[in-house]
Amino acid sequence: MKGGAITRHRTRMGDGRVVEMSTDEIRADIEAGTEDAADKGQIEPLTSDEQDYILELMTAPYRVVAVQPGNEVVLTDDGSAGALYGPQSSSGTGTPVSREQAIRVYERGFCLDTMEVGHPDYSFRPVKPIVPMEQQTIESVLQSTIIPIYYGAMPNLALYYDPDGPFGNPADFLPKAMIKEAREAQVQAAEVCRRDMIYISKKMAEVGADGINFDTTASAGDAEFLATLQTVEELANTTDLSIEVGMASEFVLGMHGELEYQGKRLAGMYPHDQVKMVEAAGAHVFGPAVNTSTRRSSAWNIARAVALTKACSQVATIPVHANVGMGVGGVPMSETPPIDMVTRASVAMVEIARLDGL
Amino acid sequence: MPVAHALASGMGGIRTAGDLVARMQLHRKMRLPQAKEYVAEKLGVGLDQLADEVSMRELREDLDIGVITAVPGAAKGLAAKSRIAKLLDIEIASVERLKEKMR
Numbered sequence: 001m002k003g004g005a006i007t008r009h010r011t012r013m014g015d016g017r018v019v020e021m022s023t024d025e026i027r028a029d030i031e032a033g034t035e036d037a038a039d040k041g042q043i044e045p046l047t048s049d050e051q052d053y054i055l056e057l058m059t060a061p062y063r064v065v066a067v068q069p070g071n072e073v074v075l076t077d078d079g080s081a082g083a084l085y086g087p088q089s090s091s092g093t094g095t096p097v098s099r100e101q102a103i104r105v106y107e108r109g110f111c112l113d114t115m116e117v118g119h120p121d122y123s124f125r126p127v128k129p130i131v132p133m134e135q136q137t138i139e140s141v142l143q144s145t146i147i148p149i150y151y152g153a154m155p156n157l158a159l160y161y162d163p164d165g166p167f168g169n170p171a172d173f174l175p176k177a178m179i180k181e182a183r184e185a186q187v188q189a190a191e192v193c194r195r196d197m198i199y200i201s202k203k204m205a206e207v208g209a210d211g212i213n214f215d216t217t218a219s220a221g222d223a224e225f226l227a228t229l230q231t232v233e234e235l236a237n238t239t240d241l242s243i244e245v246g247m248a249s250e251f252v253l254g255m256h257g258e259l260e261y262q263g264k265r266l267a268g269m270y271p272h273d274q275v276k277m278v279e280a281a282g283a284h285v286f287g288p289a290v291n292t293s294t295r296r297s298s299a300w301n302i303a304r305a306v307a308l309t310k311a312c313s314q315v316a317t318i319p320v321h322a323n324v325g326m327g328v329g330g331v332p333m334s335e336t337p338p339i340d341m342v343t344r345a346s347v348a349m350v351e352i353a354r355l356d357g358l
Numbered sequence: 359m360p361v362a363h364a365l366a367s368g369m370g371g372i373r374t375a376g377d378l379v380a381r382m383q384l385h386r387k388m389r390l391p392q393a394k395e396y397v398a399e400k401l402g403v404g405l406d407q408l409a410d411e412v413s414m415r416e417l418r419e420d421l422d423i424g425v426i427t428a429v430p431g432a433a434k435g436l437a438a439k440s441r442i443a444k445l446l447d448i449e450i451a452s453v454e455r456l457k458e459k460m461r
Contacts, residue, residue: 065366072369072409073390074380077360108426110361113369113376114384142452144435146424146442147377148384149452208452211384240451242384284387319383319390325359337359343366350367356383356390358363 009059012341014301015294016334026058026299027051033296033303041250041270043311046303050352054306057344058299064343067350074113074357076285076321078152078215078246079122081106086120091326091335100140107147113357116150116213117141123156124197125165131203139207150244151204152213155197155228157220160189167192170255186223186256194227201235211242211284218274219248221255222266225274229261229281236282245278246287246323247271250308271312279318285357288312289323292333298341302330302348310353319356322349329358372418373426375401375408378446385448400446421445 008020021029030051038045046054057065067073079090081102086092097105103115117138119127127134134151141149161169167189173182201212212235218225232243252274254267262280269277271288278286290305305322309329313320327333330345349355369376375397382393398405401421407413418425423445424438433441436456443450 064362067367069409070406071367072376073367074376074383074393075360075363075368075371076380083360106360107371111364111368111371111373111376111426112360113371113380142436146372146435146438148380205451208455210451240449240454244384284384316389318387319393324363331359337362339362342359342362346363346366356393357380358367 011058012298012332012338013294014292014296014298014332016332016336016338016341019297021297021299023055023059026297027055029297029300030054030058030303033300034307036300037304037307041272041308041311043270043272043307046307046310046352050306051303053352054299054303054348057348058302063340065347066343067347071350073350073355074319074321076114076150076213076244076287076357077106077112077116078213078323078325079118081115082118082120082122088335090120090122099137100144103141103145103149107145112147114148114150114210115145116152118152122152122154122215123159124153124193124200125156125159127153127200128196131200134200135203135207138204138209142208142210148210148242150211150213150242151201151209152215153200154216154219155193155214155224156216157186157189157193157224157227160193161185165189174255183256183258186221187259190223190227193224194230197227197231198234201231201241202239205235205239205241209241211244213244213246215246216248216289217245218252218266221253222259223256225252225266225277226259226261229277232278232281232283242285243283244285244287244321245283246321247274247289250288250290271308272315275312275316275318275320279316283318285319285321286312286316287321287323289328290330292327292329292331294333298330298332298344301332302341302345305330305345306348306352309349309355313353313355321357322353322355324349324358369409370411371426372424373411374414378442379408381442381446381448381450397446
């Protein structure tokens with residue numbers, strides 16, 4: 001699109017709205033995004049060549065962009081089959097297929113490299129009472145599929161707090177300055193969560209699951225991260241499961257503030273520190289998440305997400321599969337993520353951050 | 359959205375060698391370049407062929423490790439995975455569980 005002497009490009013904001021921006025405006029946002037990442041994460045900003053590459057992607061006049069041949073990566077997916085049979089709350093389309101059927105569609109129709117079985121109520125706690133049903137489902141899937149199959153669920157420590165669970169809620173204690181009570185509740189809940197996650201994961205190992213995917217880890221903060229790391233350590237030492245840990249956000253919230261794993265405080269960790277904890281626990285794949293700001297442009301968000309993820313990938317010794325989904329990894333926060341920005345985020349992550357997968 | 363990623367950046371699963379490269383990441387913690395090199399060597403192909411659906415379709419049928427289209431008599435499910443395990447020199451849990459049942 002042209003307006004006088006200044007070329008304006010069709011692009012988007014972090015909430016998915018279409019906007020027009022000039023080349024200089026996009027360039028400025030890319031620079032600002034990478035500087036913000038460098039400042040918050042205490043990492044190196046993207047180089048000028050890398051920023052130029054993102055500018056090239058963002059100003060390309062195509063709906064879809066793709067990686068160069070030979071640079072393709074492995075795809076893992078969380079929730080996955082729920083996108084077909086689930087309701088709006090799962091970003092699902094309500095297509096009436098079973099999980100077994102949906103996974104076959106993903107393997108053969110959509111050509112994903114891996115898939116997972118997950119309960120519609122996609123957290124570990126609801127699975128515990130019905131674990132034989134989940135075992136039966138994953139066994140059935142493993143008989144007929146060829147691609148690796150994970151069992152996936154969220155640690156979701158918040159389900160262990162009042163009113164959903166038996167422990168006091170830190171969100172109730174903290175506004176009343178009841179710090180000791182808030183910390184105790186988190187530690188007690190984390191211990192029960194850890195036991196549940198180990199129990200369920202070992203049940204999946206019994207029936208031959210290829211792996212376990214811990215999704216949105218640390219959504220409730222550092223206590224949840226600790227419970228997950230301890231679970232990973234136990235599973236890595238006692239089962240043949242492949243273990244993936246996907247994070248909830250770029251920053252581990254210090255809801256407790258003083259919890260440590262192997263001598264390192266977990267609160268405040270960014271992806272390049274998170275991955276070292278996950279490696280130390282024994283996991284096989286790490287999925288960093290960088291949150292999208294709906295107030296900023298896609299150029300800003302993608303540059304920022306790539307900078308933080310690149311820093312993680314540079315220090316990792318295990319495969320890194322960045323979360324590039326709705327509201328993370330530079331993708332707009334929108335119920336129907338726009339394909340133009342999804343593919344731009346996808347390509348930028350692969351070509352600059354040198355990921356092992358998405 | 360997974361479809362958008364699959365088109366933009368994905369290896370292509372059993373349409374190509376995507377599942378094989380994935381297994382080396384999952385089972386042996388290999389980073390992508392190492393995983394691709396390992397699989398390419400086991401398959402006897404160049405790196406540029408791993409995501410090429412035309413050459414991989416033919417090779418997968420020759421090796422009988424599962425193909426994307428529904429070919430009667432071609433290895434599927436556990437049969438394909440047992441051949442993949444042997445080809446890549448890895449253990450696949452569901453295949454090992456089957457072996458235990460067969461003893």
